[in-house]
Structures are given as C-alpha cells and as structure tokens.
Amino acid sequence: MGLVLGTKMIQLGNRAQKDMPLKEIAHPLLCELAEETKDTVHLGIKDEDHIFISIKFLVNEQ
Numbered sequence: 001m002g003l004v005l006g007t008k009m010i011q012l013g014n015r016a017q018k019d020m021p022l023k024e025i026a027h028p029l030l031c032e033l034a035e036e037t038k039d040t041v042h043l044g045i046k047d048e049d050h051i052f053i054s055i056k057f058l059v060n061e062q
C-alpha cells in the first residue's frame with residue numbers, strides 16, 4: 001500500500017500554496033512561453049528526485 005496523506009497534511013499543503021503565490025507570478029511567463037513555443041508548458045516543483053507538477057499550461061489557454 002502506498003502513502004496516504006491525512007487531512008492535517010492536506011491542510012498544510014493548501015496553506016503553503018496560499019502563502020506562495022507561485023502560480024500567479026509564473027502565469028504570464030508560462031503564457032508567453034507556450035505561445036512562443038506553440039507547445040504545452042509545465043511548471044514543476046522539484047523535491048529531491050521527484051518533480052511535482054504545479055501548473056500545466058496549454059497553448060490555447062488565455
């Protein structure tokens with residue numbers, strides 16, 4: 001069986017997300033990159049050997 005997050009850990013993650021406006025800061029840059037490359041852009045957060053995808057930005061999104 002894999003790991004299961006408890007409600008406290010999920011709440012902590014949600015709180016950290018609110019305290020770190022990474023998505024809002026990165027959005028215009030991701031939009032520009034997606035349009036220039038005509039490709040889907042992913043923003044991930046690296047944690048040791050794992051990458052957690054935070055945003056997936058499609059070319060046609062505005």
